[in-house]
Amino acid sequence: MDLYAFPPIAALLDGAYAVLMGLADLLEPVAGASSAAAAVVLLTLLVRAALIPVGISQAKAERTRARLAPKLAELQRKHGKDPERLQRETMALYEAEGTTPFAGCLPMLLQAPVVGIIYALFILPTIAGHPNALLAQTLFGVPLGSSLAGSVVTGIAVPATLAVFGTIVLAIALVGELTRRVFRPQPTPPPAAAGAASAPVSPLSNPDTLRMLGFLQFATAVIAMFVPLAAALYLLVTVAWTLAQRVLLRRVYPLPEVRTA
Template sequence: MSVFADLVQHLADLLHPLFGAAAAAAAIVLFTAFVRLLVHPLSRAAARGQKARTALQPKVAELRKKHQKEPEKLQKAVLALHAEEKVSPLSGCLPSLFQMPAFFLLYHLFSNTTIGGQANELLGHELFSAPLGGRWADALGDGGVFGGAGLVYVALFVVVAVVASFNFWRTKRMMAAANPAAQLAVAGAEGQQVPGLGAMTKVMPFMSFFTLFTVAVVPLAAALYVVTSTTWSAVERAALYR
């Protein structure tokens, strides 16, 4: 943890001539961009995997019809199909999984008052008048929604809402454009939909809005990571899945 703290502090020192008191916040944004660049090859692989899985949906639909009363055989047949076509069902999860350590490092770093037995100096850094170790509840108690710290969160919420709305619109459009064969692939035995899948499909477009809750409850430093990463993801997915 102390090594990571030193890294953030050194990066903030380098950026201080450009960003002044907001150098630590800028360092977190730059660190997030660096993490996303490292994960980008996985994102490209996930996009290729998604396209490949979509292309396999007609074959999956045929397997569901063939084994509609034999769930175990269906599962084995679908896995064998993915293996034969060299398509990983889990490839889409890898970019998110590889980012989690960076998020939790920031979360713990700006949630602890001490690091290695010494005072955590990073907690003294601010974004305008909002402490990087503070939360939205702290901002509400110190000036309210439109106080100095509160306005920082208002700006973050606006960015998240815009990105979430874009993701919502894009997800709805992609789902509406799904071909009939792909829709058949989610059908279960005797043409009945897989239990719970309909509800999940309805909820999926709203998932991006859950980021608003995350930004509200985590330290501001972690919130900056989430907002930057979410914005990057929206732009990246729009380019990769166009």
């Protein structure tokens, strides 16, 4: 069954498609042949602006986790040999602070439907029964519906294709490196005993997790090589916005200073 053919989803996609193409028409006098690409950028900015409350929620959750880290470490020190007691005390701490170990996860999940709709606009040949004209639009002569991997494999990659995709992929990788350096996560103290692992403590206590988070900053650059150009453009704008937003929100909601004994 084609999920995108389901009437409610098809209608939602058709509405988003109409908005995108309407923006392209408005931008054509300024952007010319790249008006659809400019519309993708503008639409992405509008979506990210609408998700600002999600970013604020994540920033607050990050600050709360950092603030509770010393208290969690103390609970692990006291009750590390009693996993059940540690579990109760940990949950009581979160309850007293008005939060949960999973604070910040729900906001990220709320973005999934938005990302899914926008991504579908860039990959579907037809939307609600009519051709997807977006895929025929270009950016510097490169079709928005083409992908770098597909162009290379089929042998149709031209210098313009390599230049446009190369610029976008390198830009995404640069943003990823900046994000990794600016927001390098700090590990929390490990549990005092092996049994303490059953408590809902932060996964950042694991050095392997920290290394994986660092590598994930560059996963978007790899993905951009395989998705349509319009989707790669969306990813670039998204990661750049996210970095700028996190820098700003970190100033508004700074993490507590880490005190060492």
